Structures are given as C-alpha cells and as structure tokens.
Amino acid sequence: MKFIQKIFLAFACYSVSLVFAAYPDKQIVMVVPYAPAGSTDVLGRILAQVMSKDLGQTVIVENTGGAGGTIGSARVAKANPDGYTILFHNMAQAAAPALYAKLIYDPGTDFIPIGMVTDVPMVLVARKDFPAETLQGFIDYVRANPGKINFANAGIGSTTNLCESLMKSTLSASWTSVSYKGTGPALNDLLAGQVDVICDQPASTLQHIRAGNLKALAVASKDRISSMPTTPTFSQSGIPGFQLTVWHALYAPKDTPKATVDRLTKSLNNALKDPLLIRRYSEMDASVAGPETANPTYTSKFLLSDIERWKVAMKNAGIKPQ
Numbered sequence: 001m002k003f004i005q006k007i008f009l010a011f012a013c014y015s016v017s018l019v020f021a022a023y024p025d026k027q028i029v030m031v032v033p034y035a036p037a038g039s040t041d042v043l044g045r046i047l048a049q050v051m052s053k054d055l056g057q058t059v060i061v062e063n064t065g066g067a068g069g070t071i072g073s074a075r076v077a078k079a080n081p082d083g084y085t086i087l088f089h090n091m092a093q094a095a096a097p098a099l100y101a102k103l104i105y106d107p108g109t110d111f112i113p114i115g116m117v118t119d120v121p122m123v124l125v126a127r128k129d130f131p132a133e134t135l136q137g138f139i140d141y142v143r144a145n146p147g148k149i150n151f152a153n154a155g156i157g158s159t160t161n162l163c164e165s166l167m168k169s170t171l172s173a174s175w176t177s178v179s180y181k182g183t184g185p186a187l188n189d190l191l192a193g194q195v196d197v198i199c200d201q202p203a204s205t206l207q208h209i210r211a212g213n214l215k216a217l218a219v220a221s222k223d224r225i226s227s228m229p230t231t232p233t234f235s236q237s238g239i240p241g242f243q244l245t246v247w248h249a250l251y252a253p254k255d256t257p258k259a260t261v262d263r264l265t266k267s268l269n270n271a272l273k274d275p276l277l278i279r280r281y282s283e284m285d286a287s288v289a290g291p292e293t294a295n296p297t298y299t300s301k302f303l304l305s306d307i308e309r310w311k312v313a314m315k316n317a318g319i320k321p322q
Helices: 002-021 039-055 067-077 092-099 135-144 159-171 183-191 202-210 258-271 275-283 296-316
Strands: 028-032 059-063 085-090 111-121 123-127 150-153 176-179 197-200 214-219 245-253
Touching: 028 039, 028 067, 039 059, 039 085, 039 111, 039 183, 039 202, 039 245, 039 258, 039 275, 067 085, 067 092, 067 111, 067 245, 085 092, 085 111, 092 159, 092 296, 111 202, 111 258, 111 296, 123 135, 123 183, 123 202, 135 214, 150 159, 150 183, 159 176, 159 197, 159 296, 183 197, 183 202, 197 202, 202 214, 245 258, 245 296
Parallel strands: 028 059, 028 085, 150 176, 150 197
Antiparallel strands: 085 245, 111 245, 123 197, 123 214
16 A cells, blocks of 8 residues: 555656646747837847747737736736746836825735846937937926926836936926827827927837937936947936936746746746847847846845835825825
C-alpha cells in the first residue's frame, strides 16, 4: 500500500509540474490602457513582439483606452489570474488614486507587478506654426494670452495630463485643457493645428518633430537627450528643477500563480536584453530596466511609494480627486 501511495504521490507531483511547465500554451493578451499610436502603445508593442519570441506564444496588444488608463487597468484587475491577460502601463497607474475618488480597483493591491520596463523623458511639443520657438517664448505667450492656449492631453490622469498639471501649477498659468481618449487622437489634432501644445514622450512625437510637422520646445529631463540634442531642458529654458520622466511597468492580476509570474518576469528580463528592443527603445531615448528593477519585489515597493508621491504632488498642485 505504501508503495502504491508513493507512486500516486509521485504521479500527482509530476502532473502538477506539467501544468506549470505548460504555461503558456496559448496566446497572451497585453492590455495597453490607451488608444493606438501613443507612446505607451508603441513601447508596449515592441515589448510584446520580443516577449512573444521568448514565450513561444503570441503576445497580442489590445488597446483599452479611456479615463486616463483606468478602464484598461480595471479590465486586467478583473481578469482571470492565469497569466493570459497582463497590463503594460505607465506612471499613471500610480497617479490614479490621486485623481479618481471612486476607482473600482486598487493599483497597489489588485495587481502583481512583473517588473519595471523603461523610463522615458517628457517633451513639450507645439504645432509647427505656433508663435513661440522656445519654452521661454511659450511662457511669455501664455502670460500675454491667458486662457487662449489649447493644451492637449491624452485624458485626465494620463502622463500628458500629469505633465500639463505640474506645468500649470509651476507657472501659475491659465490655459484651456483639451482631453482626448489617448495620445493618438490628441496628436492628430495637434498636427492639424486644432490644438497648440502637448507634453508627451518621444516615442509618439519624435517622427513628427524630425519631419518638421511639430516643434519641440523643451525636454523634462536632467540633461538633453540624444534624439533631440538641440532641444534644451526645462531647467535650461526658464523652469529650474522641472523634471519628469515616465516609468513603465508590466503587471498581472492579483492571485496569479507565482510560477506564472516568475515565467513572465524571466521573459521580461530576457526581452530587455534583446538587441532589437534595446535599439528601438534607445531610438526613443527610453532607458531599459535592468534585473535589479525588472522584478516583482522592486516594482511593488516603487509603485506604492509613487502612489504616495503623486497624492502629495496633486495636493500641492491644488488638484483634488474627482
């Protein structure tokens, strides 16, 4: 009898190991909580392409935009925690509690972070025929024409909106905020001259800047960036100390099995070493996370810390949750 029990136990353990080893055995959905063609979408699609090779299954990107990324986040928070629905999101994941009073999920507890992915600087970009050529010129124009500037953003709570809000607070400026359901639609109107400026990442704006269809006024990084070497920083242009880089991370729903999260974290780290991803991210001045940050432990601590940081920042800016 003991012999039979041992055989049964061994078979059971072997069967369980097969279940874990089988992951993934079908395609994985990576939810990007914004419209197509925005910066987060571009970065997410590159990551999905490279992770597909490592996982041996297609990682498809599905855009679930709206409400500053909270609709897509809510979708993943409610998804089956089996590793087949994951979230690629930017720092707006941490800012959401400071902006939305009735979130139906908790960014800090309803997800298991898989790991950090990248940091990207923000750039203030204007329509090509905007009167100002520099950030100081923009500031002068805003102060001379209060309320007349149309400042686009990708939705309340998006990174573009966060940058705009911090600028408005810093400058004590007055302009009209124009919210869209994603960066793509906002850029379309900026290119058409329907709005005046947007603060966004190089991933979505660089090609238009290089083509002369938009003009970069300043970058919100400590130093100038390689893709726009002639564009000064905010600090060099009239707003000392103004810096804002956008971090991105990958998440699974809470209760996702540890073995599944470990496999996704391993795939993420392999992807971040891939020459294609490194080259594509570098072209957009997106720094690539290393293994010390591309893991659940670091990302979880960072997320919780950043949630508190944005609560303080929004309170100081006079912005209350709605």
